[in-house]
Amino acid sequence: xxxxxxxxxxxxxxxxxxxxxxxxxxxxxxxxxxxxxxxxxxxxxxxxxxxxxxxxxxxxxxxxxxxxxxxxxxxxxxxxxxxxxxxxxxxxxxxxxxxxxxxxxxxxxxxxxxxxxxxxxxxxxxxxxxxxxxxxxxxxxxxxxxxxxxxxxxxxxxxxxxxxxxxxxxxxxxxxxxxxxxxxxxxxxxxxxxxxxxxxxxxxxxxxxxxxxxxxxxxxxxxxxxxxxxxxxxxxxxxxxxxxxxxxxxxxxxxxxxxxxxxxxxxxxxxxxxxxxxxxxxxxxxxxxxxxxxxxxxxxxxxxxxxxxxxxxxxxxxxxxxxxxxxxxxxxxxxxxxxx
Amino acid sequence: xxxxxxxxxxxxxxxxxxxxxxxxxxxxxxxxxxxxxxxxxxxxxxxxxxxxxxxxxxxxxxxxxxxxxxxxxxxxxxxxxxxxxxxxxxxxxxxxxxxxxxxxxxxxxxxxxxxxxxxxxxxxxxxxxxxxxxxxxxxxxxxxxxxxxxxxxxxxxxxxxxxxxxxxxxxxxxxxxxxxxxxxxxxxxxxxxxxxxxxxxxxxxxxxxxxxxxxxxxxxxxxxxxxxxxxxxxxxxxxxxxxxxxxxxxxxxxxxxxxxxxxxxxxxxxxxxxxxxxxxxxxxxxxxxxxxxxxxxxxxxxxxxxxxxxxxxxxxxxxxxxx
Numbered sequence: 001x002x003x004x005x006x007x008x009x010x011x012x013x014x015x016x017x018x019x020x021x022x023x024x025x026x027x028x029x030x031x032x033x034x035x036x037x038x039x040x041x042x043x044x045x046x047x048x049x050x051x052x053x054x055x056x057x058x059x060x061x062x063x064x065x066x067x068x069x070x071x072x073x074x075x076x077x078x079x080x081x082x083x084x085x086x087x088x089x090x091x092x093x094x095x096x097x098x099x100x101x102x103x104x105x106x107x108x109x110x111x112x113x114x115x116x117x118x119x120x121x122x123x124x125x126x127x128x129x130x131x132x133x134x135x136x137x138x139x140x141x142x143x144x145x146x147x148x149x150x151x152x153x154x155x156x157x158x159x160x161x162x163x164x165x166x167x168x169x170x171x172x173x174x175x176x177x178x179x180x181x182x183x184x185x186x187x188x189x190x191x192x193x194x195x196x197x198x199x200x201x202x203x204x205x206x207x208x209x210x211x212x213x214x215x216x217x218x219x220x221x222x223x224x225x226x227x228x229x230x231x232x233x234x235x236x237x238x239x240x241x242x243x244x245x246x247x248x249x250x251x252x253x254x255x256x257x258x259x260x261x262x263x264x265x266x267x268x269x270x271x272x273x274x275x276x277x278x279x280x281x282x283x284x285x286x287x288x289x290x291x292x293x294x295x296x297x298x299x300x301x302x303x304x305x306x307x308x309x310x311x312x313x314x315x316x317x318x319x320x321x322x323x324x325x326x327x328x329x330x331x332x333x334x335x336x337x338x339x340x
Numbered sequence: 341x342x343x344x345x346x347x348x349x350x351x352x353x354x355x356x357x358x359x360x361x362x363x364x365x366x367x368x369x370x371x372x373x374x375x376x377x378x379x380x381x382x383x384x385x386x387x388x389x390x391x392x393x394x395x396x397x398x399x400x401x402x403x404x405x406x407x408x409x410x411x412x413x414x415x416x417x418x419x420x421x422x423x424x425x426x427x428x429x430x431x432x433x434x435x436x437x438x439x440x441x442x443x444x445x446x447x448x449x450x451x452x453x454x455x456x457x458x459x460x461x462x463x464x465x466x467x468x469x470x471x472x473x474x475x476x477x478x479x480x481x482x483x484x485x486x487x488x489x490x491x492x493x494x495x496x497x498x499x500x501x502x503x504x505x506x507x508x509x510x511x512x513x514x515x516x517x518x519x520x521x522x523x524x525x526x527x528x529x530x531x532x533x534x535x536x537x538x539x540x541x542x543x544x545x546x547x548x549x550x551x552x553x554x555x556x557x558x559x560x561x562x563x564x565x566x567x568x569x570x571x572x573x574x575x576x577x578x579x580x581x582x583x584x585x586x587x588x589x590x591x592x593x594x595x596x597x598x599x600x601x602x603x604x605x606x607x608x609x610x611x612x613x614x615x616x617x618x619x620x621x622x623x624x625x626x627x628x629x630x631x632x633x634x635x636x637x638x639x640x641x642x643x644x645x646x647x648x649x650x651x652x653x654x655x656x657x658x659x660x661x662x663x
Binding site (some may be wrong): 235236238239245249256259260333334336 | 391394396398420421424425426427428429432433435437440441442443444445446454455458459490492503506
């Protein structure tokens with residue numbers, strides 16, 4: 001009962017924030033300079049004819065209606081699932097985003113998982129007497145990772161591994177010549193389903209550089225926050241007591257300490273997941289990765305308003321889902337946190 | 341052979357403000373089955389002494405010198421993994437802060453069971469049965485429900501009972517009770533002390549009872565020693581210490597305790613010891629108590645260190661008056 005009521009309350013507030021975000025996204029799109037109709041009409045010899053064409057285009061796009069009406073039409077489109085029709089591609093926005101979303105998630109999910117594992121691991125040597133050197137090394141690395149932005153890493157990797165050494169592919173998700181039927185859009189799942197296992201190797205090779213470029217920075221974030229929260233947890237009386245009970249230092253650090261220290265790290269992870277979703281734009285562009293980021297860049301360039309709005313709404317939905325998952329994990333990790 | 345023999349133990353904290361000599365040359369001995377009281381003010385080094393015996397002194401503390409002979413073995417020479425097999429099995433501790441000493445995200449059941457599984461090799465089923473038995477021993481009602489609960493759902497007194505159960509779970513030879521009554525109310529205090537006493541009898545463990553309360557120590561122990569600024573000032577059987585204290589500090593301490601306990605109205609007058617304990621990083625030269633001492637002599641501040649003089653059988657004092 002308690003959990004269901006909590007769930008209902010969460011759903012209510014999620015819906016409310018979704019509406020607010022759509023309104024803001026919608027207004028922003030109308031306020032930014034640049035008239036999509038203007039971009040689409042092109043030029044004509046006769047100004048009068050041109051103006052007639054322009055008016056016709058505005059009516060076609062629905063831009064001549066009052067702004068609240070436009071919003072309501074868009075809202076209707078959201079609930080029918082097609083999120084409006086893209087000006088540029090002339091197809092419903094919903095399916096267009098869904099087609100690109102898997103590629104972005106293929107970048108972001110491994111990044112988050114790797115950053116969590118490596119970042120947490122790097123924050124532990126501090127607590128083993130003979131590993132002081134590893135802690136110093138990790139802190140040095142963390143400093144380096146923090147001061148260099150991920151797109152610098154990207155360029156750096158492309159020059160070294162892509163061009164000089166020529167060992168890793170620098171663009172796309174698959175080698176030329178590998179055809180894969182699209183079932184879910186996730187390459188690993190699709191290749192398993194269709195039995196084309198050679199695609200997995202090719203995909204992983206393409207994945208290394210963009211994921212590495214994104215991960216390095218995330219690792220340093222996780223390392224820093226987890227190390228400092230471990231530092232305070234390891235001073236707690238219960239850790240001393242665990243030691244007095246005869247538990248090994250390994251068990252104390254990785255089970256007793258970490259479980260307490262993980263809450264702030266998890267919060268950061270949730271935030272970073274959503275930051276990465278939109279932050280991978282540059283990396284997607286750099287590695288010609290066919291994800292949402294690339295789509296968003298072109299949508300903005302062409303003032304493809306329904307597409308921009310659709311992508312923002314998609315991000316919004318993902319943020320809401322992520323927050324819900326992270327909040328549920330809190331309760332699993334720490335029984336003192338209850339759903340109310 | 342005595343159960344525990346501590347020789348010239350020194351545990352220092354290397355803080356940015358200087359070296360704190362929390363335990364500075366402590367030596368004592370105790371027999372199997374004995375209850376030994378350790379009495380002193382806050383900051384006297386009692387807790388650090390207890391933690392030193394288990395070798396769990398937190399950073400930046402370090403045991404710099406001395407020997408801790410437990411059943412003949414020098415604990416300071418054991419490897420970390422040998423030591424961790426001994427902790428909780430042969431020597432255990434009851435902490436000062438029960439509410440903070442149970443790890444929050446783990447159930448009570450798992451925190452008791454793990455010592456039984458680790459040290460005695462119990463199966464899950466055996467460990468569960470023994471855990472229920474232990475909870476019965478420490479007088480916890482509604483045991484099945486308590487097992488499933490988390491530390492924050494229990495009161496301080498309940499947490500302390502659970503910690504007592506953990507401390508005695510493997511029938512250790514020595515239990516160090518580190519001010520186990522400080523953070524619970526008076527009625528619970530009495531219950532906790534008598535519980536520790538009965539567990540100690542039942543399980544045949546020796547007990548080091550650390551407290552700042554001379555009264556509590558005298559009700560429980562046969563012998564006790566007084567600590568001040570990291571050193572032992574006086575050690576004696578309880579009756580002797582209470583009836584004929586020798587060291588000026590002990591005398592003052594007992595006077596303070598009596599003046600607090602007395603039911604005679606004193607119009608707000610309470611006996612106090614003048615001055616405050618010495619700076620931990622810059623202790624006075626000579627006798628550590630000299631600046632506050634009412635019977636001090638000229639040479640007290642000149643001598644390097646004062647050994648424990650045996651004034652009577654089993655009665656030791658670290659004071660030049662008894663040279």
